[in-house]
Amino acid sequence: MNKNLWIVANWKSNKTIAEALEWVTQVGPQLPHQETLQVVLCPTISVLSEVKKAITVGGYPIRLGVQDLSPFGIGAYTGEEAAQLLKELVNFAILGHSERRKNFGETDEIIAKKLQQAQQAQMTGLVCLQGLETPIPQGCTLVAYEPVWAIGTGQPDTPENANQLAEQLQKLHGDDLAVLYGGSVTAANVKEFISKPNLSGVLIGNASLNEAEFIKICKIAVE
Ligand code: PGA
DSSP: OOOOOEEEEOOSSOOOHHHHHHHHHGGGGGOOOOOTEEEEEEHHHHHHHHHHHHHHHOOOSSSOOOOOOOOOOOSSTTTTOOOOHHTTTTTTEEOOOOHHHHHOOOOOHHHHHHHHHHHHHHHOEEESEEEEEEETTOOEEEEEOOOOTTTTTSSSHHHHHHHHHHHHHHHHHHHOOOOEEOOOSTTHHHHHHTTTTTOOEESGGGGSSSSOOOOOOHHHHHH
């Protein structure tokens, strides 16, 4: 059985509704339809509903995700977005990104609770790891290795290092753990990462914002 190849776009705190819809209508029709290719778009919550409509109307092969969710269920948690509510719009969640750990004080315990909430809502949780030292919450099957120094700097880790780390993670946690790489991935380097045997895809920030660059990345990925 061919394993899934994940291309996950993390828009972070970018794009108005109009800009998001422009991206979807440009990128959507260009994406290869391939069963094992999982293209996941994680925009801000404020554009989700409109983006979902555009994806559904266009029949585009794009899964929708969030960049974070509440560690709690539905209830009196002002400002939080519960997985049980988000599941009407998305089936995927990035969890424990280093920007959340750094700017919002997220701990490994909180991230483990968030993964539990995501799984109870039948969402796929992608847990971000800064290195081998980051604990992987129980029940996690998808992680992204994202060294902090490689994020947004234009200086990716080497595909060899990333693959070696993925191999070590799989030795520790089993072959069922799918490992992605993230940090300055572009159309120019994506092929090198995804052709490594222990890597199952990429998590992309900056390069996912530009329509032409993202289309290029997805086309290269299936070549
Ligand atoms: P980058 O971000 O691709 O801009 O380096 C990756 C990420 O933060 O997930």
